[in-house]
Amino acid sequence: MKMPLAVQAFFEANDVxxxxxAFTLNAVVKDEGKRYNGRHAIRQWRVAATHKYQYISEPFEVALRGxxxxxxxxxxxxxxxxxxxxxxxxxxxxxxxxxxEISHD
Structure with missing residues (x-):
């Protein structure tokens, strides 16, 4: 599946x-009703998620819109x-x- 390198890193990298x-300095992540502002907060969000759960994300569909x-x-x-x-x-x-933004399909 063709994805930008930053998005590939999001799904494939084990290193937080x-x-x-892969995010800009002022990026925003919205997940489970919470908002994480900036690269530092995003890193903390990812660390917390990987400590709380062990999971695998397997992309199966990609659509680029602008x-x-x-x-x-x-x-x-x-x-x-x-x-x-x-x-x-x-x-x-x-x-x-x-x-x-992460949501249930």
Whole structure:
């Protein structure tokens, strides 16, 4: 599946610093009704998620709409409701992620 390198890093990297650096300095992530502003908060969000759950996200559909990339992924792990299909809406800026919204499809 063809995705920008920053989005590939989001799904494939095991290192939270690599994932955080895929975002712009002032990026915003919206997940589970919460908002994380800036790369530092995004890194903390990712660290907390990986400590709380072990999971795998497997993208199966990608659609590019201007500077927005919509990715649907099967997510399986040790969390309530697993497995689930999640929608990832990436707002891109140059080669980085400027925003991300995660929702149930």
């Amino acid at each position: 610093d690599i994932v955080a650096n 500077d927005t990339l919509v990715v649907s992924a099967n997510v399986t792990g040790n969390f309530p409701g697993s497995p689930v299909v999640l929608g990832y809406i990436f707002h891109l800026a140059e080669e980085s992620i400027n925003g991300l």
